[in-house]
Amino acid sequence: MVPRVIFGKGSFSQLGEILLPQRRNSEAPFIFLVDDFFENRSLANEIPLLFNDELIFISADEEPKTAQVDALVARIQQNFDELPSGIVGIGGGTLLDLAKAVSILLNNDGLAQDYQGWDLVQRPAIYHVGIPTISGTGAEVSRTTVLLGPEKKLGINSDHTTFDQVILDPDLTQTVPTEQWFYTGMDCFIHCIESLEGTYLNAFSQSYGEKALDLCKEVFLEDHPEEASRDMLMMASWHGGMSIAYSQVGIAHAMSYGLSYLLGIKHGIGNCLVFQHLEEFYPEGVKLFNQMLSKHNIQMPKGICSNLSQSDFDTMVEVSLGMCALWENALGKDWKSIMTPQRLQELYSRI
The missing domain is CATH 1.20.1090.10 (Dehydroquinate synthase-like - alpha domain)
Structure with missing residues (x-):
């Protein structure tokens, strides 16, 4: 189960305060995976970036894929000498699933497709936070991250998949068509x-x-x-x-x-x-x-x-x-x- 959750209007504003104790040092960034709907919108300006944090906008037009997870992990590993302090997913089910999968693969060897199934993850994921901007999928609470792989669509089902922290701010869902x-x-x-x-x-x-x-x-x-x-x-x-x-x-x-x-x-x-x-x-x-x-x-x-x-x-x-x-x-x-x-x-x- 998710060990920590905050609910309420405007609770997104507490994100910086929540992340600060989880920062290991100034060289260990937080990586924010954000639905590209919010690019050039006010939400993006409210993300509490510090030091060398990276903000990555990702399209949610397609289902999340194992190859997409592998590419994000490779990008993060190439750009930073230290393991990130954590991953923050902001968006709907696609972004939340990507955040869960990336946090697992950053601390486990191999490719995302290797972990599609039940209880295959050997080491804990790095710290990861889920912030849904649309309601319904349940991805913010589930122990799976569903990915489209080369041979199947199947979740990484693991106790290590679940978010360490979730922020439920109903105001973030106002823009949903x-x-x-x-x-x-x-x-x-x-x-x-x-x-x-x-x-x-x-x-x-x-x-x-x-x-x-x-x-x-x-x-x-x-x-x-x-x-x-x-x-x-x-x-x-x-x-x-x-x-x-x-x-x-x-x-x-x-x-x-x-x-x-x-x-x-x-x-x-x-x-x-x-x-x-x-x-x-x-x-x-x-x-x-x-x-x-x-x-x-x-x-x-x-x-x-x-x-x-x-x-x-x-x-x-x-x-x-x-x-x-x-x-x-x-x-x-x-x-x-x-x-x-x-x-x-x-x-x-x-x-």
């Missing part, structure tokens, strides 16, 4: 549905999942002042991430991995594209999802898989079925006899 706000918020909503209806459910995950689901319903089905909605969705994201830390997600996420690997579709919208067709598995969840779509006038893209070749489908199916824990959580230990490659391809063909 409506559709992105919805799709990323639905990532949290779908987390909750899949966790609460999964075979891995336990008292820990249930308590957090139920709270996150209640908050999602308030944000997306009721009318609240914008400021209150920002607060609630940030807490829903946190609680949703805590829920799946002790359980697992399910079918929508497993299928979304296939879409992302083949077509580069971002995680939040990928989950939504899949979830709308999963009524036979999550009937109440899909009903609520459709109500949320209608209330916020969101038009889902259509025909995503209409022109794919059989080879394309085979790739997506292989990637998706490789997420064994997700399928077992959704369908039980006998999941392979339920979700055959043919049935999974038919589901993909609806998207």
Whole structure:
């Protein structure tokens, strides 16, 4: 679990005070990985740079990749003689996952793809801080950093992945466009549905999942002042991430991995594209999802898989079925006899 967290409007202003005790010396910089949306915006000017700290702006237009992590690690190692004092990720799930992965690879030999899997990291990551600027992914609290590798899309799942410090400032989410706000918020909503209806459910995950689901319903089905909605969705994201830390997600996420690997579709919208067709598995969840779509006038893209070749489908199916824990959580230990490659391809063909 994340050992330290600060929540509240304006809490980003405490970042300099938080980092100062973690600075080893003036030659050991902090590296700030920041969504390039904030380049030339006020947030960038508020980052507390000292000494030889480096600010790196990164596009979040694509899913984070193992090669991208390796390139960032090589750049940092070439530019500085000392190991950094820490890594700070500022942005959505992509930037938070990159920050977690870079902090691991700076203190572990090899390439990022070598650590895709469960509990493969041998040495602790260097100090790392997560500051979400959009709510929903749960990346700020999870013990995984999901990366697109040369052969698979899979997380670095490790106790060393989790952030040492998180700052939750709802004011940082004010600039999120409506559709992105919805799709990323639905990532949290779908987390909750899949966790609460999964075979891995336990008292820990249930308590957090139920709270996150209640908050999602308030944000997306009721009318609240914008400021209150920002607060609630940030807490829903946190609680949703805590829920799946002790359980697992399910079918929508497993299928979304296939879409992302083949077509580069971002995680939040990928989950939504899949979830709308999963009524036979999550009937109440899909009903609520459709109500949320209608209330916020969101038009889902259509025909995503209409022109794919059989080879394309085979790739997506292989990637998706490789997420064994997700399928077992959704369908039980006998999941392979339920979700055959043919049935999974038919589901993909609806998207």
